[in-house]
Amino acid sequence: MRTKAQPTTAIATSDAERILIRGHDLVEELIGQVSFTEMFLLQLTGKRPTPAQVRVLDTVLVTLMEHGLTPSVIAARLIYHSAPDALQAGVAAGLLGVGSTFIGTMEGCAALLEEMLAAPEGVEARAEAIARRMREAGKPVHGFGHPHHKPDDPRTPRMLAVAEKEGVPGRHIAALRALSTAVDAAYGRHLTVNATGASAALLGEIGIPQKVMRGVAVVSRSAGLVGHIYEESRKPAAAFMWETVDEAIPYQPDA
Amino acid sequence: MRTKAQPTTAIATSDAERILIRGHDLVEELIGQVSFTEMFLLQLTGKRPTPAQVRVLDTVLVTLMEHGLTPSVIAARLIYHSAPDALQAGVAAGLLGVGSTFIGTMEGCAALLEEMLAAPEGVEARAEAIARRMREAGKPVHGFGHPHHKPDDPRTPRMLAVAEKEGVPGRHIAALRALSTAVDAAYGRHLTVNATGASAALLGEIGIPQKVMRGVAVVSRSAGLVGHIYEESRKPAAAFMWETVDEAIPYQPDA
């Protein structure tokens, strides 16, 4: 029994001779003429991006691709070791870790920026209110602080500088800077704006909605994970990881 | 009990001030200076790619990103509908379909090209032997034929033309053309070289090993799937897909 109205898709259609993606002929207009990043923006938004938008998205994709032996990478290499004939499963296992614990801070920071940009009392006033609110709740501010990159995350100024050089509108970046000032004042010490905070601002600048920002991280990480899986295929480390973890965590029955 | 020698990783390391990826300082040398595709090649191969290699990889990544409501896309949209707070799970579910049925033909074609390029009797002679072998076994030749794009897959000539314009060495493309000639002769009719066949040749030209080619498809598809999940969030189709499938497949007990 059908109960749902018929939906449509605006992404793609094809016949024997032609593949249309977002209204553009794949063969005549896209292959050989656009980069992966330009195509990704077209696929996502339905519009041909400007060169500045492409470079800003590249900045985020390049920044998030790789950061050593993270939980995602370890999971991907262990699963690839367990199922080497299904490379896609190793990547998928790792991508399942692009979740609330790490990427949630990007989404959370984006939500704060949108709250500030929509506040009738103005960006600075709302930034101060947010910083006080987080401070009083004893919570970390999304997009601020880093366990290793102290006192400052070296990626952040670079990312913001690239976006500003590209001439983005600048509202999200200005909001992030206002929040940073308010956070330092409320906490009485300097907290770095980390790379996920900077990513939230940059993606906001090029019109990526908050709810799909996690998808940008997924795409970037997929490339990072393929690199690790290829290394695993040539220099196996997963069996050693397994032994190392097993040895490091002793058995102790519940009392 | 440790039994494995200690492995190392050549991909990344970091300290408080610096992140090194493949020997390059992420902040000083990469962010704002390289595209996603260039970074992906560096991550994968450990070497800075040439501009031609980047454009050839872009060609494959752009070609494979999107082809309508494929099994991967349907799975991704259904899973996103079921777990909308875990966007990464929708993408991962779809990527699990980048397997032997569809991408296997890319890998299979790459294996044929490598067999031809290594053959002591020469590329043409081996191409003829392969075409006869497949014909006699009644098997499809990997990288040839397409259910919809007949008589010719429109993507293929474009992809090959882009690569040739970029001045790639051309051995894999020449092998693919030789195989095409031999296949048409052996089968007594024209079989199109499809986009997975062309992808195998292009990735071979830029030195991507056959065993990791599936990873290139995974990265490209991840972007396509994020686009579909974003559309699903604004124009839901998954519940309609479910009803449609449920209604189309009747219950019939085993005899």
Added chain:
Amino acid sequence: MRTKAQPTTAIATSDAERILIRGHDLVEELIGQVSFTEMFLLQLTGKRPTPAQVRVLDTVLVTLMEHGLTPSVIAARLIYHSAPDALQAGVAAGLLGVGSTFIGTMEGCAALLEEMLAAPEGVEARAEAIARRMREAGKPVHGFGHPHHKPDDPRTPRMLAVAEKEGVPGRHIAALRALSTAVDAAYGRHLTVNATGASAALLGEIGIPQKVMRGVAVVSRSAGLVGHIYEESRKPAAAFMWETVDEAIPYQPDA
């Protein structure tokens, strides 16, 4: 740099001759002596369950295993079709759909039951408050209502009867019945308690914490999905599903 204290695991350990799980010798005490369901409860809780607890968990596991061509099943069959040499990927893709949309109602209902059982003013008074709260918010009450099983979900009375016959303490079931009475009064019509509501009560009765209830559904569904994948291997339906969905959803460009 290590910053975390060393954790321990209370689940299992082994040496050359012996495997201990939750303090029990796998070979001497478990294999051939306990059922899957008994073993699952031991694995999860660390304690040998009573026969009543086992039968109540079996009731939930049997109820949730299968309900036709659901989104999870369709995803699993499509992915198995795409990667038939990686059966585990088909199951995993389907399990990724055991998320907030469907199983969330079980968790939500469990949370309501726990709220009622902890209320100082008593179960009935809190039930009425909850029903009013949900009614005023215009929200569905978790565990109530069903699109197809109207006016009553036939599974629910059976599930509750089995648990009561097994002599469970009965507090969660009583709370669910009180909530049902309050919901019918607040909404002015009868809303069925559905199978996820009944599952929440039964799992509460045997001490399964709300946060891991989703895991019970995952285990049950894994068996259902393996059944569908085996059917797919003998009577392929995935390619037909794909064509059917593709044909049913037309391309329509954004305005």
Added chain:
Amino acid sequence: MRTKAQPTTAIATSDAERILIRGHDLVEELIGQVSFTEMFLLQLTGKRPTPAQVRVLDTVLVTLMEHGLTPSVIAARLIYHSAPDALQAGVAAGLLGVGSTFIGTMEGCAALLEEMLAAPEGVEARAEAIARRMREAGKPVHGFGHPHHKPDDPRTPRMLAVAEKEGVPGRHIAALRALSTAVDAAYGRHLTVNATGASAALLGEIGIPQKVMRGVAVVSRSAGLVGHIYEESRKPAAAFMWETVDEAIPYQPDA
């Protein structure tokens, strides 16, 4: 354009009052009357199993559920740590490791047993031929040997004894014993029959086809993984695993 004939499903159907699974009324005939394991066999094979078949499947499901901090478990705990609001993703990530490396030996052993049972020259003669073939190829025999459980895997005799006590036909077990004798003779030393070898024989005895045996392991492991994820939620170990692995594997650039 439809090209596929309409398939049917023999698994389930439902209307407002009734859910039929494999021809049985879920409420009237199954809930409260069958165990999970009995239901799983009905779902998979379409037939009500005998009590002996249920106990043999329970034997395999109980044996494979848990074996400490395996790659699957480590992956599941890392992913749960990264996305704690999506428990199903942690389980799915772990299940993706039920692949060729570990479970492949069960399938490989089942294939050998089927080869022996179909051999015109008889089981013993084919067992000797197989053992010689493997020995000469320098390959391990699927289902034989174990890195830790030496000289004998303690699970195996127990599993076989349970099945024999249940009065299974015994052809697959006899084939496994014949293979064991032949392997010991060909290799000139005793190789243990491991638990995956015993599982292959037991599943063969109850008519589970080789191609779906991996699914039995997936179901069993799903329960094991839920136990680990619940422990992770109360006694977090994933962040420690991450630090431990990161510290144990140094960065060393390619030469």
